[in-house]
Amino acid sequence: MDTRPQEGFGVTHVEQVVVYDWKSGWQELNRRNDDVTDGLILIRRKGRDTGDIVFVQIKCGAGYRQDTSKRPDSVCVNVGSSYILKHRPRWDAVPGPMVMIYIDPSKRSSPDAFWTDLRDPGSFSQDNQQVILFPKRQRFGIHSKGDVAALCRNTSVDRVLPLVQAKREDINYAALSAKAKDAARKFYLEWRNGPESRRMNPALGSIEVSRVGWRHMNRKGRKAERILSSWGLLGVAKRIVQEVSSFQRLGRQQSQLRTDGSRHILDYLALRARVSFPHRTESVVQVVLQRKRTIAPSGDVSIRHWFYSVYELRRGSARGY
Secondary structure, eight states, X not given: OOOHHHHHXXXXXXXXXXXXXXXXXXXXXXXXXXXXXXXXXEEEETTEEEEEEEEEEEEEOGGGBOOOTTOTTEEEEEOOHHHHHHHXXXXXXXXXXXXXXXXXXXXXXXXXXXXXXXXXXXXXXXXXXXXXXXXXXXXXXXXXXXXXXXXXXXXXXXSSOOEEEOOHHHHOXXXXXXXXXXXXXXXXXXXXXXXXGGGEETTTEEOBOSHHHHHHHTOTTSOHXXXXXXXXXXXXXHHHHHHOOOOEEEEEEEEEEOTTSOEEEEEEEXXXXXXXXXXXXXXXXXXXXXXXXXXXXXXXXXXXXXXXEEEETTSSOOTTO
């Protein structure tokens, strides 16, 4: 049976909701297959790109739907146990929220459509390994934009900050006889040029330690006390990069459409931890990373992260990091 017509109907319906109802961007992948993602939602607010990206897989067809009285609050979509077993690690690996949208095309003019978060364990049945569960309250339509967009804000954010136990070697890398800037620069270069494992984050992967961060921390106009504080926290920053997997997106982002059809999205992420110092009281330290996501015309996404800054979050204003 040729399923392409109903697959096309499903993609068209999703695109119409995203573009016309949500006033956001939709980028369909060139190849329609089962390789995890059928398209990307580019969330916009008031006509401007926010930098938030939602990865989407689409299922369309009345034959998938197998609702049962045991789950009256859910739409049960049977995709097969082998399909879930194969794809679930892939869904978990995409660099952002991953949702599945199911369209029941029985009513062509106003089809039933639902969405579910494929990162949520509750989307998978424990007693039926063949189905994916779509809460009936999660209808996909004009009013679901806020709930889907919220998945971007909640990515990898922990309610309780992790604790990093700083050691003396994380603090005492500046000899008393050396100039503070020279000592900080030496440490920074050793971090940049040392083993990659020292720049590897458990959630984001490799973090580039380059001139981007050094120039930003030492930029003209930044207060001297803030620069000195950042120098003294570089050892703690290295520990946070290596140990803290929870992160959150900070408020600034830029989106640019390139002449080759690719899109660059630049934003900033925060790794935050309570740090127990060996020589003074505990405080909250934030490491800022710069992130650039490039979306190719094919839909492929490449991501790079740079160390950008480090400071104590609740000592004075956080502005000017």
